[in-house]
Amino acid sequence: MSIVTNFPLSEKSVEEFVRLLLPEGIGKDIKGEVSYSQDRIKVSVSIDGKVAFLEEENLEHIVEDQGTIMLKGALLKAYGKMYPWGSLIGVRPTKMTRRFLQMGFSKERVEKLLNNMYLATKEKIDLIMKVIETEEKLLNKQAMNMYIGIPFCPSKCRYCSFASYEIGSALGRFYKKFVETLLEEIKLVGKLSEEKNFKYESLYIGGGTPSTLTLEDTERVLKAIHENIDLSNIKEFTFEAGREDAITREKLEVLKKYGVDRVSLNPQTFKDETLKNLNRTFDRKHFDEVYRDIKELGFILNMDIILGLPEESVEDILNTLNELRKYEMENLTVHSLAKKKGSTLYRESFEESEVERVLVEGEISKIIKEKGMEAYYMYRQKNSLDWGENVGYSIPGFESRFNIEMIEENQQTMGLGGGAISKSIHKETEYIDQIERLVNPKDPALYIAEMRDRHIKKIKFFS
Numbered sequence: 001m002s003i004v005t006n007f008p009l010s011e012k013s014v015e016e017f018v019r020l021l022l023p024e025g026i027g028k029d030i031k032g033e034v035s036y037s038q039d040r041i042k043v044s045v046s047i048d049g050k051v052a053f054l055e056e057e058n059l060e061h062i063v064e065d066q067g068t069i070m071l072k073g074a075l076l077k078a079y080g081k082m083y084p085w086g087s088l089i090g091v092r093p094t095k096m097t098r099r100f101l102q103m104g105f106s107k108e109r110v111e112k113l114l115n116n117m118y119l120a121t122k123e124k125i126d127l128i129m130k131v132i133e134t135e136e137k138l139l140n141k142q143a144m145n146m147y148i149g150i151p152f153c154p155s156k157c158r159y160c161s162f163a164s165y166e167i168g169s170a171l172g173r174f175y176k177k178f179v180e181t182l183l184e185e186i187k188l189v190g191k192l193s194e195e196k197n198f199k200y201e202s203l204y205i206g207g208g209t210p211s212t213l214t215l216e217d218t219e220r221v222l223k224a225i226h227e228n229i230d231l232s233n234i235k236e237f238t239f240e241a242g243r244e245d246a247i248t249r250e251k252l253e254v255l256k257k258y259g260v261d262r263v264s265l266n267p268q269t270f271k272d273e274t275l276k277n278l279n280r281t282f283d284r285k286h287f288d289e290v291y292r293d294i295k296e297l298g299f300i301l302n303m304d305i306i307l308g309l310p311e312e313s314v315e316d317i318l319n320t321l322n323e324l325r326k327y328e329m330e331n332l333t334v335h336s337l338a339k340k341k342g343s344t345l346y347r348e349s350f351e352e353s354e355v356e357r358v359l360v361e362g363e364i365s366k367i368i369k370e371k372g373m374e375a376y377y378m379y380r381q382k383n384s385l386d387w388g389e390n391v392g393y394s395i396p397g398f399e400s401r402f403n404i405e406m407i408e409e410n411q412q413t414m415g416l417g418g419g420a421i422s423k424s425i426h427k428e429t430e431y432i433d434q435i436e437r438l439v440n441p442k443d444p445a446l447y448i449a450e451m452r453d454r455h456i457k458k459i460k461f462f463s
C-alpha cells in the first residue's frame with residue numbers, strides 16, 4: 001500500500017483507519033490531494049479506481065490534521081461506506097467536541113462539523129451533545145480523584161483484559177502481601193496528599209473486583225483510607241463490587257460504615273449459559289439477594305451489561321434488557337463487546353454475534369426513558385463490535401463524577417494499587433492539556449516489589 005499526498009499526513013493513522021473501517025481497501029494505493037479556495041479546504045482521494053472528495057471550512061490553524069481527517073472521510077465516501085460514527089475512531093469523541101466548544105465554536109457549527117467533516121450521524125452527534133451538556137455541569141479541574149486497583153477476581157472472564165488475576169491462580173499467592181503493600185501505599189499517599197494539599201472529590205476502588213478482598217481486609221483497606229486520606233471534599237465514593245459471587249451482606253455493611261455511597265452489581269447478561277461460557281459464575285438467586293441488600297442499605301447502584309457477547313442472539317439481548325426492568329438503579333452502563341488484546345476471547349476465534357443495532361438501541365431507549373435516565377458519559381473502544389460505543393446512563397443528579405472525569409481526562413488522578421494509573425495534567429496550549437501518566441504494575445508480585453520506588457517517582461511526578 002502506498003499513500004501519496006500533496007499535504008503532510010500521518011500515514012500510520014490512515015493505515016490503521018483502512019485496516020479497521022475499510023478492510024476492502026487494505027493494500028490498495030491511495031492518492032490524496034488538497035486544494036484551497038478562500039476559506040474552504042477540499043480533499044480529493046482516489047483508491048482502487050474510485051474517486052471522492054470532501055469540502056469543508058478551512059480550520060487548519062486549529063485542527064492541525066484536518067487534511068488527514070478529511071482524507072479518511074473521503075475514503076469512506078469512495079467506498080460508499082456509512083458508519084454511525086463516520087470516520088471518528090477516537091476513544092473520546094466528547095473530549096474532542098468539547099475542545100471545539102471551548103474554542104468558541106457555536107453548538108450549531110460544531111454539529112455541522114461533526115456531520116460534514118467526520119460524517120457522523122445526527123443520532124450520534126445528539127448523543128455527544130447531550131453528554132457534554134451534563135458533563136459541563138460537573139467537571140471540576142480544581143479537584144483531584146483517587147483510584148485504587150485491586151487486581152484480583154474470583155475468576156477471569158474471557159472477554160476481559162483488565163489488570164486482574166484469578167484469586168485461585170498462581171498469582172493469588174501474593175494476595176496477602178498485596179494487601180499489606182497497599183496499606184503502606186495508602187499511608188505514603190496520605191502523607192504526600194497532605195503535603196501537597198490535594199483535594200479529592202471522588203474516590204473509586206476498582207480492579208479487578210475489589211469485593212474479592214476478604215471481609216477483614218475490606219475493613220482494613222477502608223479504615224486505612226479514612227485514617228490517612230482527607231475525605232472532607234469527597235462527593236462520591238465508589239466500590240466496584242461487580243460480581244455477586246464476591247459480595248456478602250457483611251461486606252456491604254462494612255462499605256456503608258466507611259462512607260462508600262456507590263456500588264456496581266454487574267450482570268453483563270442475564271443468560272446463565274453465556275456467563276458460564278465466559279468463565280463467570282453467576283447465581284441469580286444470590287444476585288437478587290445482593291440487590292435487595294444494596295437497596296436496603298441505600299447505595300447508589302450501577303449495573304453494567306455488554307452487548308454482543310459470544311453466542312448471544314438478539315432475543316437474548318432483548319431478554320437481558322427486559323430483566324433490567326425488574327431492578328431499580330440510578331446508573332446503567334451499556335457496553336459493546338470489544339475484542340481486547342490480552343483477553344482470552346481475542347486469542348480464540350469466535351463467531352461474532354449480530355446485535356441488530358436499531359432494534360436493540362430502540363429497546364435501550366425505551367428502558368432508559370422508563371427509568372427516568374439520561375446519557376451522561378460515553379467512550380468508544382477500538383475493535384468494538386459493530387463500531388458501537390459504551391454509554392453510561394443516569395437518573396439526573398446521580399451521575400458518577402469519577403467516570404466523567406476519567407473519560408474527559410480533565411482532573412489529575414492519584415492511582416494506588418495494582419495497574420492503577422496516576423495522571424498529572426498541565427496546560428500545553430490554551431485548549432490542549434499535556435497528560436503524563438505513571439502506571440503501577442498490574443502484576444501483584446511486581447507491585448509489591450516496586451511500590452516504594454514507584455512512590456518516590458510519584459512524589460517527583462506530582463511536584
Ligand SMILES: C[S@@+](CC[C@H](N)C(=O)[O-])C[C@H]1O[C@@H](n2cnc3c(N)ncnc32)[C@H](O)[C@@H]1O
Nearest residue numbers: 159160208209242243266304305335336337338
Ligand atoms: C473494569 S470492568 C470491572 C467490573 C467488575 N469486575 C465486573 O466484571 O463486574 C468494568 C466493565 O467493563 C465492561 N467490560 C469489560 N471487558 C469488556 C470488553 N471486552 N468489552 C466490552 N465491555 C467490557 C464490563 O461490563 C465490566 O463490568
Ligand code: SF4
Nearest residue numbers: 153156157160164208
Ligand atoms: S470483567 Fe470484571 S470480574 Fe471479569 S475478569 Fe474482568 S475485572 Fe474480573
